[in-house]
Amino acid sequence: MSLASSFAELAITTVPRGDVLAQTTEVNTTGVRAWIEDNIVFTILVLIACVVLMGGLRGNLSKVVTVGGLSLVGMAYLGIATNTTAATGIGNWLLGLIGIQV
Numbered sequence: 001m002s003l004a005s006s007f008a009e010l011a012i013t014t015v016p017r018g019d020v021l022a023q024t025t026e027v028n029t030t031g032v033r034a035w036i037e038d039n040i041v042f043t044i045l046v047l048i049a050c051v052v053l054m055g056g057l058r059g060n061l062s063k064v065v066t067v068g069g070l071s072l073v074g075m076a077y078l079g080i081a082t083n084t085t086a087a088t089g090i091g092n093w094l095l096g097l098i099g100i101q102v
Helices: 003-012 030-058 061-082 084-097
Strands: none
């Protein structure tokens, strides 16, 4: 089959119209979220550990405490954001602080 005959065949072939090319499945982000939780979070924890260890070796303890504390806050936020029951539990606890029982 030559290149010219391939072009001729493509030229006379009709492209199907309608929802043949449309996506029929529901689009969601659960796969992306699971991949981030499995891969990116571990990498971030390793990088934070390296920064804290290097800061400790250099004697820069204020940087170690700052990076370590902010990292814990960020990881706690990520843990709450990715778990709906944890977010609901924290919300109920915060409402309980001001006297609203859910």
